Amino acid sequence: MDGRRPALSGRAARAAVVGLPAAFVALFFVYPLGSIVERGLTQGGGLDWPGDVLADPSTLHVVWFTFWQATASTALTLAAGLPLAWVVGRFSFRGRSLLRAIVVVPFVLPTVVVAMAFLALLPERLDRSVWAILLAHVFFNVAVVVRIVGGYWAGLSHELWDAAATLGASPARRFREVTLPLLAPALRSAAALVFLFCFTSFGVIVILGGPRYSTLETEIYNQAARAFDLRAAAALSLLQLGFVAAILAVSAALGRRLEGARPLVAERDVLRRPRGRERAAAAGIVAGTLLLLGLPLAVLVERSLATPAGLGLGFYRALGAETPALLVPPWHAAVNSLLFAALSTVLALAVGGAVAIAVARRRAAWLDGLAMLPLGASAVMLGFGFVIAFDAPPLDLRSWPWLVPVVQSLVAAPFVVRIAAPALRAIDPRLREAAAVLGASPARSWREIDLPLALRAFGVAAGFAFAVSLGEFGATVFVARSDRPTLPVAIFRFLGRPGAENVGQAMALSVVLMVLAAAAALLGERLAARRGAL
Amino acid sequence: MLGVHGVSVVLGDTPALAGVDLEVGTGETVAVLGPSGCGKTTLLRVVAGLQRPDRGAVELAGRDLTDVPPHRRGIGLMFQDDALFPHRDVGGNVAFGPRIARAPRAAVERRVAELLELVGLPGFARRSVATLSGGERQRVALARALAPGPQVLLLDEPFSSLDAQLRGRLLADLRALFAGLGLTVVYVTHDVAEAFTLGHRVAVMRAGRVVQAATPDELWSRPADDWVARFLGLANVLREGAAARVVRPEAVRVRLDPAGEAEVTAAERRGPAVRLRVRLPGGEELEAASTDVHHARPGDRVDVWIDPAGVVEVPLWDGR
Secondary structure (H helix, E strand, C coil): CCCCCCCCCHHHHHHHHHHHHHHHHHHHHHHHHHHHHHHHHEECCEECCCHHHHCCHHHHHHHHHHHHHHHHHHHHHHHHHHHHHHHHHHECCCCHHHHHHHHHHHHHCCHHHHHHHHHHHCCCCCCCCHHHHHHHHHHHHHHHHHHHHHHHHHCECHHHHHHHHHCCCCHHHHHHHHHHHHHHHHHHHHHHHHHHHHHCCCHHHHHHCCCCCCCHHHHHHHHHHHCCCHHHHHHHHHHHHHHHHHHHHHHHHHHHHHCCCCCECCHHHHCECCCHHHHHHHHHHHHHHHHHHHHHHHHHHHHHHEECCEECCHHHHHCCCCCCCCCCCCHHHHHHHHHHHHHHHHHHHHHHHHHHHHHHCCCCHHHHHHHHHHHHHCHHHHHHHHHHHCEECCEECCCCCCHHHHHHHHHHHHHHHHHHHHHHHCCCHHHHHHHHHCCCCHHHHHHHHHHHHHHHHHHHHHHHHHHHHHHCCCCHHHHCCCCCCCHHHHHHHHHCCCCHHHHHHHHHHHHHHHHHHHHHHHHHHHHHHHHHCC | CEEEEEEEEEECCEEEEEEEEEEECCCCEEEEECCCCCCHHHHHHHHHCCCCCCEEEEEECCEECCCCCHHHCCEEEECCCCCCCCCCEHHHHHHHHHHHCCCCHHHHHHHHHHHHHHCCCCCCCCCEHHHCCHHHHHHHHHHHHHCCCCCEEEEECCCCCCCHHHHHHHHHHHHHHHHHHCCEEEEEECCHHHHHHHCCEEEEEECCEEEEEECHHHHHHCCCCHHHHHHCCCCCEEEECCEEEEECHHHEEEEECCCCCEEEEEEEEECCEEEEEEECCCCCEEEEEECCCCCCCCCCEEEEEECHHHEEEEECCCCC
16 A cells, blocks of 8 residues: 555445435435325325315315416516517627626525515505516516526527528518527426426415415415414325426426427627617617516615605614514524525535536436426425424434525525536536546546536526525425524514514515625626636 | 629628629629638628618619618528528428418429429428438528529528538539529639639629629639739739739649759649649749649759740739
8 A cells, every 4th residue: 555545436436426415315305205295195004095185175276376377477477588588689788798697686586585575566455466476476587588598599590580581581570480489499498497486486475475365385384384284285285296297297398399409609699789770679678677677676675764764774773673573683584594595505516516417427317307306396395394204203303403404405406406517518528538538537537627617607506506595485484493583584474463663674684685695696606707717 | 683882881890891892794603702701791691681781782683772671682592501490391491482472382382392303302391401411401501592583692602511522513513503594693602613613703802892803714814913813822923023923823834854944842633733833943933733744753853934825914912
């Protein structure tokens, strides 16, 4: 032995890369999910089909409303996002990348903040109506349409459009016969994502829907946390899981049908400066979208400052004092949120990063699906699963404060995979081969090639994971201890109590949360850009 | 037929076209030849209506086209990278134009079959464009551009991505097809051989201008200046004061002679002729194209004689 530490053998490294995240997912995702299945389908040791819950008229009503609002929200979001996708996908102009970054801000905002903003914005008559829900969903998801469709649009060769023109097609005809069919795959994946997000939306509906509007997601919460009917909650969870699986299957089938060879060209060849009437149209669209996105947030800030004694920081000052709404002074929630989100980010990067590596090298396609499941299985289900899985021996973790970052990391990890895997996959394998030929071990070439090249994506993923963890509400509300509330949970508690003072403090906390989440997401992108430039 | 008058285009901050004039007669093929970045493609886009000129006008059969949008011009364009619609099959691509023109379905199908026959791809209508080879894709693109029956067909380096052999075959097919249909054609290329093969006339472009438009024979024997001569591949451009003397390689006669005063420095067979570089006693080098020297090697001594009919004086390009 020459005394050097033996390098981790390839097989051991591979086993660690696949095994550790698999174990984490198995313990903290599959096991809680299994507990839900057990609670929903068995009683007293025997099989018990929860037909009474599923056939209940109120369940049918909830299912109907869930589908209805998700469909309407998706249609509205597409309509609202397409014009800006056109601007971003077709033109180059000053501030284009800034615009692309701004559009994403609503998406990383906590659902609770968005709900609060619309509560502040809409007149009394509308603020607990179905319109409030639909508008909030549009606000939230416009970024999905703009980024996915706009990015895809920017990759479409302008020559096809020109070719159609020289063959006699008018602009309207070109849009119908060339642009729309070519955009179909992007429209499909954007619509599927938005539909899924709206289908499992929780914070927006529980706050803006009030008692009148309930989706499967909020009904699971109601049954579990308010009515304490765990069997009904479990049955509804299984129903929701079935629907989500069906939605994913339909979307994937559609995707296979639409997938065709698309002509790709570099972005700078496609983008050009807008001319004449295009200028006016593009400027109008940008201004309109920014207004739609900015107004609710501006009103939220305004309301947080509007104390009974006039404009001032009264609500913010009150955050330092004891309140009957919480067991601790509200500012503790901010500290808890930051701490939990930091831990969750580390976990999500470890688990999601490992999955992304495995997926990118095509070692384990099934792992990709497994890591995506929390996204579809919904946060509320996850939180509910934690409650029933870890509340009794052998695993009694009810009082374990670190359950919060664990559950948050499961919600954030799929985003890490989604962001990091494409970046890793895009790395030319010949670079690794070149490194190997030059004498680098696999671990070394990963460190020297993959990591620096994918660093930007990991930075973005970290910022995103942090923002998602900060705002995570559906799962955290089940798991957080009363003496350790996070910001979204604290806002929700304030809202549950009457009085202008409580609403005002909820608004102030929402502003704090909004600033933290937006800063985290933008910082990740910015840091990554700087490091990536080295 | 087609007239381009004083067309100027500024793209961003750089002038892409600086006052281009070009006339194309009915049934004529004009090859626009120039190095990359000289504005050839921009010129085609202006003619097709895809790029609005900042100054100047485009005229077709006496009608000013400047304000006519591309889809109402009746000018066909074949793109450099074929630009086939990936969401339609071969027949769907070719049928696009006639369909837009509201031709009845039966007529569209007849037209598609006829054009696929014409470009040598009969029975390809239901094939997916993703399954085609590079040459087949270009043939489909040609059929698609011809399908609406354009008054003028523009081609933008359509074969630049194909290998030399295939390109040669397609060029021969194109020439026969243009002649057969009596088409008016503008063909853009950076390849001298291609331009000379297809063009009844060749318009040489440099830095956004047409510097010379002439038949291939005229170009070869009387290039407009020393730059054009070099661009055409005439290597023997000898500067003499304010002018240059161009000696065509076939006018440099070479005879192997151990007592000759000149020396071969390079020899290379190109088809029927041998390209030789010879160094004259004064030290200057000349390129010769000879059909009667065989087995020449560097170092061989030769006699050199220049046929005065192959020598022309041209002005020097002033660099603008």
